[in-house]
Amino acid sequence: MQAEPLILSFDTSAAHCAAALLRGDTLLAARTEEMSRGQAERLMPIMQEMMSDQGVSWADLDAIGVGIGPGNFTGIRISVSAARGLALARKIPAIGVSNFEILREGQSAGREIVSVAAPRDQVYLQLFDQGAPAAKPVHFDPEAPDTALTVLGAQRVIGAQAERIASLLGIAQALPCEMAKVPERIARIAARKLATQTDHARPAPLYIRAADAAPPSDAPPVILD
Structure with a gap:
């Protein structure tokens, strides 16, 4: 009998360093350390410590789940x-x-807009239909709402500022919720994808708007021959 897959998941997309180990349906371990910087130095040690505590090694892993x-x-x-x-x-x-998938994890299937918090009290929105993304995510400013989103036919809004967005777009149901159990949810979603999909594209960062950081204003150095 084949052993249940062992999945290591992790996330550093917010001010934390988070990881989890999932075997089949059983969560073996989960750790989240709040930090605004230093994730690059801390991520691998956290995962190594967690796996050592569970008596497993990198060679035992069947898949990686990543935010x-x-x-x-x-x-x-x-x-x-x-x-x-x-x-x-x-x-x-x-x-x-x-993060859209993480927020709607555990919800019943339907046609909904999932809302992820963005800087300056704005949000990112993505349409889901029967649990799967049905459109590309967009940036949304509640102070200058794009009411064209009403044509998407969503029946509810899930996530950040759900009630406010539902009111702006004329959607009847709002389910406010925050990001929670992030590494565990990543692992469970990854496990479902592993079981139901045969082709797994390499993970890529999901960027919806440009970085706030401005390029340096200093003059470039003079290159001498």
Whole structure:
């Protein structure tokens, strides 16, 4: 009898460093450390400590689940790069999971808009239909709402500022919720994708709007011959 797959998941798309281990339906371990910086240095030690506590090694892993955002630009790159490297080294799938998927995890299937918090009290929205993304995510400013989104035919809004967005778009049902159990949900979503999909594209950062950081204004150095 084949053993249930062992999945390592992790996320650094927000001000945290989070990881989990899932075997089949059983959550073996989950750790989240709040931090605004230093994720690149802390991510691998957290995962190694967690696996050592469970008596498993990198060679035991069957798949990687990784958070792809939207979120902090640098944080997303840290996790995605780590996932790609581990998958390449171990010759196992790396499966990207978006924050939209994390937010709607556990909800009944329908046609809904999922809302992820964005900087300056704005949000990112994505339409889901029967549990799967049905359109590309968009940036949404509640102070200048794009009412054209009403044509999407969503029956509810899930996530950040759900009640406000539902009111703006004339949608009857709102289910406010926040990001929770992030690494565990990434692992469970990745496990479903592993079981139902045969082709797993390499995870890639989900960027919806440009970075806020401006390029340096200093003059470039003079190159001497």
